[in-house]
Amino acid sequence: MVTAQRSPGQAAGKSEADPAAEPEILTGSEITCRSLEAAGATTVFGYPGGAVIPLYDALPSSNLHHVLVRFEQWAGLAADAYARATGEVGVCIATSGPGATNLVTALANAQLDSVPMVAITGQVTQALIGRDGFQEVDITGVSLPVTKHNYLVQRPEDIAPTIKEAFYLAKSGRPGPVLVDIPKNVFVAKTAYIPPTKVGRKSYQPTITPNIRQVRLAADEIAQAKKPLIMAGHGIILSGAEAEFQQFAEHTGIPVIYTLLGLGAMPEMHPLSLGMMGMHGHRHVNRALEECDLLVNIGARFDDRATGRLNGFAPNARVVHVDIDPAEIGKNVETHVPVVGDAREALKMLLAEVGEGNHDAWMRWIDGQRNRVLEAALEDRPEWPEPYSIVKAIAEATDHEAIVTTDVGQHQMWAAQQFGVRYGTRWITSGGLGTMGYGLPSAIGAKMGRPDLEVWTIVGDGGFQMSFNELATAVQEQLDINVAIINNGYLGMVRQWQDLFHNHNYSEVRISAPDFVQLAESFGATGIRVTSDDEIRSAIERARSIKGPVVIDFVVEPEANVYPMVPPGGSNSEMVHDPQTPQDQE
Amino acid sequence: MQHAHTLSVLVEDQPGVLNRVVSLMRRRSFNIDSITVGHSEQPGMSRMTLVVRGEDNEVEQATKQLYKLLEVVKVTDLPEADAITREMVMVKVAAKGQSRSEVLQLAQVYGARVLDATPTTLMIEATGDEHQIDSFLTMMRVFGIREMVRSGKIAMGRSSAGTRSRADVSTNGVYAAAD
Numbered sequence: 114m115v116t117a118q119r120s121p122g123q124a125a126g127k128s129e130a131d132p133a134a135e136p137e138i139l140t141g142s143e144i145t146c147r148s149l150e151a152a153g154a155t156t157v158f159g160y161p162g163g164a165v166i167p168l169y170d171a172l173p174s175s176n177l178h179h180v181l182v183r184f185e186q187w188a189g190l191a192a193d194a195y196a197r198a199t200g201e202v203g204v205c206i207a208t209s210g211p212g213a214t215n216l217v218t219a220l221a222n223a224q225l226d227s228v229p230m231v232a233i234t235g236q237v238t239q240a241l242i243g244r245d246g247f248q249e250v251d252i253t254g255v256s257l258p259v260t261k262h263n264y265l266v267q268r269p270e271d272i273a274p275t276i277k278e279a280f281y282l283a284k285s286g287r288p289g290p291v292l293v294d295i296p297k298n299v300f301v302a303k304t305a306y307i308p309p310t311k312v313g314r315k316s317y318q319p320t321i322t323p324n325i326r327q328v329r330l331a332a333d334e335i336a337q338a339k340k341p342l343i344m345a346g347h348g349i350i351l352s353g354a355e356a357e358f359q360q361f362a363e364h365t366g367i368p369v370i371y372t373l374l375g376l377g378a379m380p381e382m383h384p385l386s387l388g389m390m391g392m393h394g395h396r397h398v399n400r401a402l403e404e405c406d407l408l409v410n411i412g413a414r415f416d417d418r419a420t421g422r423l424n425g426f427a428p429n430a431r432v433v434h435v436d437i438d439p440a441e442i443g444k445n446v447e448t449h450v451p452v453v454g455d456a457r458e459a460l461k462m463l464l465a466e467v468g469e470g471n472h473d474a475w476m477r478w479i480d481g482q483r484n485r486v487l488e489a490a491l492e493d494r495p496e497w498p499e500p501y502s503i504v505k506a507i508a509e510a511t512d513h514e515a516i517v518t519t520d521v522g523q524h525q526m527w528a529a530q531q532f533g534v535r536y537g538t539r540w541i542t543s544g545g546l547g548t549m550g551y552g553l554p555s556a557i558g559a560k561m562g563r564p565d566l567e568v569w570t571i572v573g574d575g576g577f578q579m580s581f582n583e584l585a586t587a588v589q590e591q592l593d594i595n596v597a598i599i600n601n602g603y604l605g606m607v608r609q610w611q612d613l614f615h616n617h618n619y620s621e622v623r624i625s626a627p628d629f630v631q632l633a634e635s636f637g638a639t640g641i642r643v644t645s646d647d648e649i650r651s652a653i654e655r656a657r658s659i660k661g662p663v664v665i666d667f668v669v670e671p672e673a674n675v676y677p678m679v680p681p682g683g684s685n686s687e688m689v690h691d692p693q694t695p696q697d698q699e
Numbered sequence: 700m701q702h703a704h705t706l707s708v709l710v711e712d713q714p715g716v717l718n719r720v721v722s723l724m725r726r727r728s729f730n731i732d733s734i735t736v737g738h739s740e741q742p743g744m745s746r747m748t749l750v751v752r753g754e755d756n757e758v759e760q761a762t763k764q765l766y767k768l769l770e771v772v773k774v775t776d777l778p779e780a781d782a783i784t785r786e787m788v789m790v791k792v793a794a795k796g797q798s799r800s801e802v803l804q805l806a807q808v809y810g811a812r813v814l815d816a817t818p819t820t821l822m823i824e825a826t827g828d829e830h831q832i833d834s835f836l837t838m839m840r841v842f843g844i845r846e847m848v849r850s851g852k853i854a855m856g857r858s859s860a861g862t863r864s865r866a867d868v869s870t871n872g873v874y875a876a877a878d
Contacts, residue, residue: 257719258726262769316711316772440763
């Protein structure tokens with residue numbers, strides 16, 4: 114009974130073709146391309162191989178622009194960044210076996226950050242499935258925990274309805290990655306192409322519009338709160354609710370703190386914006402969390418890097434949690450008022466229920482918690498290029514309008530703290546999974562999606578060495594992207610943990626590197642090296658003026674740490690500050 | 700307090716659905732005491748009965764996670780007082796000479812049925828709730844159980860409908876979405 118084969122085509126996506134027109138007879142590969150086009154895909158990131166050779170046979174005659182990457186994982190991460198930059202579903206293609214397993218990290222990345230993505234993988238021919246055929250891997254089994262859903266397509270006539278459903282699932286409700294595995298012989302087989310018209314499953318009905326009674330309860334909490342805080346998460350950006358969100362914050366006068374992925378839900382330069390919370394959050398933000406009497410979380414999942422130790426998190430606050438996924442309510446933090454629904458719908462309804470407010474006294478208290486000494490110290494410019502200065506110089510040169518993507522590590526936190534994100538869809542970083550190597554492929558994905566925007570990626574010398582082979586892709590596609598390497602010769606974040614929590618025992622964190630300037634040149638890109646503070650701005654301007662990929666190697670101080678920092682397992686109130694920088698009197 | 704919850708899960712009859720359910724429970728660290736799967740009253744739908752041990756909020760989280768699986772149509776957390784549960788056991792019991800008649804007598808007391816016999820053993824089927832089965836097995840052990848196979852639990856609520864709808868879950872049980 115549980116082995117019965119059934120496709121979405123038989124259930125929901127019943128086809129309704131014009132009875133007068135003879136349906137076209139196409140190969141599975143051609144149907145795959147048509148279905149991707151019909152779903153709105155224009156760009157796909159991929160890498161060919163045995164099981165997808167038939168699909169690549171059909172690609173040139175389709176309207177899809179295929180970006181040939183140098184490693185399948187970067188195809189997946191480029192598709193992920195494409196999705197974040199455009200709001201559309203990112204698409205990646207890989208062959209069976211190793212091609213498919215190389216996508217797993219990218220799927221997990223998209224799953225943890227709720228990014229809409231569709232992965233098409235080739236599978237060995239059906240007769241070989243289960244017989245350990247050449248390059249056979251049970252990718253639907255492997256990807257089960259890192260996808261929102263996945264399919265093994267058994268018949269060519271199932272391809273069109275399956276791909277339509279895959280896009281629908283990826284984009285609707287809480288977005289996520291969906292994998293469609295297609296055996297080689299199904300790509301080759303011919304059948305009538307009947308574009309499906311319907312999509313949907315009885316068992317899949319995400320709650321979009323929240324219950325009005327929940328909204329009213331939330332509004333009551335907001336009306337009563339003396340020291341409220343709004344915690345802005347990725348959900349706001351995923352639902353395209355930035356305008357409603359800003360209206361809501363302004364109307365209620367409640368200050369806003371951000372998770373790593375919530376940055377840009379409202380411009381950080383807005384007077385109500387307090388900055389990032391959590392492990393590397395600002396001091397005044399984490400202090401405000403400790404003091405607040407109401408926390409309104411909109412579209413965040415209370416990740417441990419944001420909350421710190423749970424029993425010390427917002428200890429005095431009642432909690433309102435707006436989330437499209439009911440499973441997030443109460444998963445980590447006890448919630449007094451849950452509002453299940455899409456952030457945009459919830460904000461529209463909340464706006465109608467809440468009164469105007471202002472919290473000037475509370476804002477002044479929070480402002481008093483700012484670490485002014487640290488802020489002033491950041492303005493001191495040593496001779497060597499400092500990470501904060503580099504991040505700020507890129508932000509200023511581009512007037513905060515560029516897309517900035519990051520890799521993972523210290524540079525990511527420096528960028529998150531100091532860039533000053535203006536738009537959520539232009540701050541692209543790997544949050545939940547913390548995938549090193551994300552920087553360059555995400556810049557490629559973002560540039561493919563938004564060729565009209567300037568694209569920068571800020572990376573470390575460690576992460577860049579994972580994925581710099583994608584410079585070849587960037588050169589082949591003639592992409593105008595700029596890579597800023599914060600090069601400290603260490604796996605800096607791990608070194609920082611070893612420094613602070615493991616008695617300075619530097620174990621396997623010193624990392625050599627090629628000459629990044631020569632490396633860039635060898636790929637046909639431009640390389641620039643910066644070794645002093647006064648070269649930062651001119652190097653950035655030079656990079657901006659050069660067409661094609663540019664790599665700037667910023668050689669920074671080797672042992673700088675990211676502060677403040679909440680020690681692992683600590684509560685947000687237990688921040689560690691830079692011992693070199695005197696603290697404000699409290 | 701940790702206790703066993705009986706979840707009745709209506710799922711679409713899709714390839715791999717059992718794998719999806721079990722894999723979800725494993726990766727989220729929920730303990731499954733027993734699981735049974737079979738056809739339901741609706742064509743194309745199967746019903747699983749999962750016995751899950753945990754705190755109430757943990758089981759609530761398990762329920763919500765189950766709902767996220769595309770094939771899961773409905774999850775009902777059956778309250779103990781309001782549900783009938785059944786298990787089935789087949790035992791091969793040593794039974795010759797005088798003990799043979801004692802085994803047969805006991806089987807009758809428990810409403811069990813003899814399915815097969817050899818000169819030295821009896822194969823007996825018993826159904827009942829967990830405690831009845833446990834008690835039956837305790838008695839049979841006296842004679843020597845040669846082989847045993849026990850089904851997981853199946854359960855059904857007494858009320859005319861399920862006790863917990865999807866809408867309850869989506870608003871954390873505070874209000875139903877239909878309000």
